[in-house]
Amino acid sequence: MSAPLRNDTFLRALRRQPTEYTPVWLMRQAGRYLTEYRETRGRAGSFMQLAQSPAMATEVTLQPLDRFPLDAAILFSDILTVPDAMGLGLRFAEGEGPQFERPVRDEAAIRALTVPDPGTSLRYVTDAVSEIARALDGRVPLIGFSGSPFTLACYMVEGSGSDDFRIFKRMLYARPDLAHLLLDVNARAVTSYLLAQIEAGAQAVMVFDTWGGMLTTPLYHAFSLDYMRQVVAGVRAGLARVAPGRDVPIIVFTKGGGGWLESIAACGADAVGLDWTVSLAAARRRVKDSVALQGNLDPMVLLTDPETVARETARVLADFGPGHGHVFNLGHGIVPATPPENVAALVETVHSASRRYHIGF
Amino acid sequence: MSAPLRNDTFLRALRRQPTEYTPVWLMRQAGRYLTEYRETRGRAGSFMQLAQSPAMATEVTLQPLDRFPLDAAILFSDILTVPDAMGLGLRFAEGEGPQFERPVRDEAAIRALTVPDPGTSLRYVTDAVSEIARALDGRVPLIGFSGSPFTLACYMVEGSGSDDFRIFKRMLYARPDLAHLLLDVNARAVTSYLLAQIEAGAQAVMVFDTWGGMLTTPLYHAFSLDYMRQVVAGVRAGLARVAPGRDVPIIVFTKGGGGWLESIAACGADAVGLDWTVSLAAARRRVKDSVALQGNLDPMVLLTDPETVARETARVLADFGPGHGHVFNLGHGIVPATPPENVAALVETVHSASRRYHIGF
Numbered sequence: 081m082s083a084p085l086r087n088d089t090f091l092r093a094l095r096r097q098p099t100e101y102t103p104v105w106l107m108r109q110a111g112r113y114l115t116e117y118r119e120t121r122g123r124a125g126s127f128m129q130l131a132q133s134p135a136m137a138t139e140v141t142l143q144p145l146d147r148f149p150l151d152a153a154i155l156f157s158d159i160l161t162v163p164d165a166m167g168l169g170l171r172f173a174e175g176e177g178p179q180f181e182r183p184v185r186d187e188a189a190i191r192a193l194t195v196p197d198p199g200t201s202l203r204y205v206t207d208a209v210s211e212i213a214r215a216l217d218g219r220v221p222l223i224g225f226s227g228s229p230f231t232l233a234c235y236m237v238e239g240s241g242s243d244d245f246r247i248f249k250r251m252l253y254a255r256p257d258l259a260h261l262l263l264d265v266n267a268r269a270v271t272s273y274l275l276a277q278i279e280a281g282a283q284a285v286m287v288f289d290t291w292g293g294m295l296t297t298p299l300y301h302a303f304s305l306d307y308m309r310q311v312v313a314g315v316r317a318g319l320a321r322v323a324p325g326r327d328v329p330i331i332v333f334t335k336g337g338g339g340w341l342e343s344i345a346a347c348g349a350d351a352v353g354l355d356w357t358v359s360l361a362a363a364r365r366r367v368k369d370s371v372a373l374q375g376n377l378d379p380m381v382l383l384t385d386p387e388t389v390a391r392e393t394a395r396v397l398a399d400f401g402p403g404h405g406h407v408f409n410l411g412h413g414i415v416p417a418t419p420p421e422n423v424a425a426l427v428e429t430v431h432s433a434s435r436r437y438h439i440g441f
Numbered sequence: 442m443s444a445p446l447r448n449d450t451f452l453r454a455l456r457r458q459p460t461e462y463t464p465v466w467l468m469r470q471a472g473r474y475l476t477e478y479r480e481t482r483g484r485a486g487s488f489m490q491l492a493q494s495p496a497m498a499t500e501v502t503l504q505p506l507d508r509f510p511l512d513a514a515i516l517f518s519d520i521l522t523v524p525d526a527m528g529l530g531l532r533f534a535e536g537e538g539p540q541f542e543r544p545v546r547d548e549a550a551i552r553a554l555t556v557p558d559p560g561t562s563l564r565y566v567t568d569a570v571s572e573i574a575r576a577l578d579g580r581v582p583l584i585g586f587s588g589s590p591f592t593l594a595c596y597m598v599e600g601s602g603s604d605d606f607r608i609f610k611r612m613l614y615a616r617p618d619l620a621h622l623l624l625d626v627n628a629r630a631v632t633s634y635l636l637a638q639i640e641a642g643a644q645a646v647m648v649f650d651t652w653g654g655m656l657t658t659p660l661y662h663a664f665s666l667d668y669m670r671q672v673v674a675g676v677r678a679g680l681a682r683v684a685p686g687r688d689v690p691i692i693v694f695t696k697g698g699g700g701w702l703e704s705i706a707a708c709g710a711d712a713v714g715l716d717w718t719v720s721l722a723a724a725r726r727r728v729k730d731s732v733a734l735q736g737n738l739d740p741m742v743l744l745t746d747p748e749t750v751a752r753e754t755a756r757v758l759a760d761f762g763p764g765h766g767h768v769f770n771l772g773h774g775i776v777p778a779t780p781p782e783n784v785a786a787l788v789e790t791v792h793s794a795s796r797r798y799h800i801g802f
Binding site: 339 | 605607611615655656657658661697699700717718719723739740741742744745753
């Protein structure tokens with residue numbers, strides 16, 4: 081078991097409990113904008129070799145915490161580890177994003193998929209979680225994560241990233257039965273994977289639905305949100321077994337999902353991530369403070385200068401306004417061109433400027 | 442002047458007047474999915490040579506009308522003709538999208554920009570409009586168009602398409618004064634350009650805001666919508682001069698703008714285009730039927746088969762439901778891989794299945 085937490089601000093915010101200030105972490109906070117990350121990445125050889133080495137994954141997970149007083153650490157890994165463990169062959173071509181060597185495009189390939197055992201083919205992830213939790217030694221909570229069943233399926237069918245994921249979309253419209261078969265196995269695999277991360281020491285988990293926002297409203301509900309709801313319910317049901325007595329908050333994030341916020345907030349998760357296109361004030365009203373909200377500074381703000389970053393960060397805090405239940409984050413991952421001094425300005429501003437919103441609530 | 446219209450269903454729908462069926466046209470209906478287009482495009486040499494030849498632009502504008510009983514024609518041109526006429530040097534590298542040889546990135550370059558005279562540097566467009574109007578001879582209305590001031594600025598600053606338009610975004614956050622200077626000249630140029638198209642015979646105009654959806658809520662209002670509002674007001678104000686006695690409906694379309702529908706509907710336009718992520722039923726309720734709605738089938742549906750196309754088309758019609766004020770369209774441009782028989786199924790379904798929604802209203 082991990083040491084007692086010395087900073088649980090992030091977990092309290094996710095539960096909408098009182099905090100003294102707004103906690104902050106950043107999507108892709110361990111990444112290429114840090115020279116020390118690029119150094120470790122160079123030593124590792126490839127992205128997957130880095131992710132598959134618990135020692136090096138621990139090293140890069142902790143790097144941003146040594147630079148900035150962030151309120152959470154997030155496991156260094158990829159959203160596509162689950163389909164890789166299903167045998168699809170994940171690789172990262174330099175400068176090209178993720179690709180699968182064996183995409184699944186027909187009924188036979190989909191029916192052949194099984195839920196990977198996290199104790200074997202995903203052991204490198206749970207080992208990394210354990211090692212990171214030990215190294216953190218109670219400094220801040222550790223977040224585990226996975227891609228959403230739908231987002232995994234986008235890559236599994238298409239074989240790579242895409243502007244429109246047209247092969248998978250054709251399946252959604254013309255062969256919805258096949259898509260449901262695939263999403264069902266994905267939902268079970270993601271559930272078991274998140275539970276294994278929790279068992280290994282993750283203190284909160286997040287489901288990244290990067291591509292749900294490209295769907296129509298009925299398709300989003302049927303093919304993305306319904307399966308995230310299954311994952312959330314499955315993780316809650318499994319908690320007593322893998323982590324008796326522990327309460328592990330769940331965050332769901334659909335990029336471009338602002339139009340469906342009410343239904344996302346009702347999926348059972350504790351917190352909902354928001355991209356930068358949504359106003360936090362409007363979002364709070366729409367979800368009636370039923371969940372915590374995580375976000376939502378435009379990552380492009382971090383390409384400007386510390387003064388602009390401080391001003392825009394303060395604007396996001398003011399947009400959420402007084403009260404608890406806000407976890408500060410970007411609206412999408414930090415980009416490699418980000419100057420680290422701008423991240424410092426962001427974290428400093430969140431910690432100092434947010435205190436006034438937490439007094440008397 | 443053009444001949445009397447034999448089919449004004451599209452114009453009546455834009456004005457929310459009674460029609461017997463739902464009119465339909467498709468964004469990029471003249472395009473690479475048609476063999477006859479590819480033949481003309483091959484003869485022209487380059488995309489810009491095709492757009493700059495009134496005879497060939499007329500030819501390709503009419504091609505889809507000869508295949509399908511569409512209810513409107515749209516000028517064959519590009520959204521970026523205005524900055525090209527400002528001297529930025531538009532070119533289309535094969536398979537790469539539009540690029541500007543001389544992007545504008547500093548104060549001097551922005552201050553040097555002037556509103557192009559549509560009668561000289563954009564004469565090829567107004568000549569094409571006149572020739573198309575003559576060739577249509579009252580068959581269906583002709584739509585003129587432009588990119589929105591914001592979308593033009595995205596390309597003018599960035600120099601090309603982009604995943605995140607980070608150079609322009611940095612300007613929006615760090616130098617909003619410069620961005621406003623640029624958008625002001627763009628708004629005046631777009632207004633004058635649309636009025637020239639109307640004078641030459643365009644019977645409706647559409648403003649394409651392809652990239653406004655990547656903004657935060659306050660930035661969308663300040664940098665995209667406010668300038669579209671200026672364009673709409675300017676076109677209305679100029680109508681009496683360029684087209685006395687004619688009523689020319691204006692359509693605005695922000696891809697990804699579903700979150701801001703109420704304010705878009707209040708910008709003064711007659712109709713609002715919607716991408717496929719928004720439900721037409723919810724959109725009608727939100728705008729209280731104050732404007733016509735145009736859209737919004739997912740273009741990926743056209744990659745399936747005629748049966749699926751017919752089913753999904755009927756679903757979009759049912760989503761809008763009974764009553765007038767719907768122009769059927771895609772939620773974004775038709776893609777080159779679209780089989781023409783699927784377009785035929787779409788148009789046939791719109792015309793036949795929509796009649797029940799127009800009886801008794």
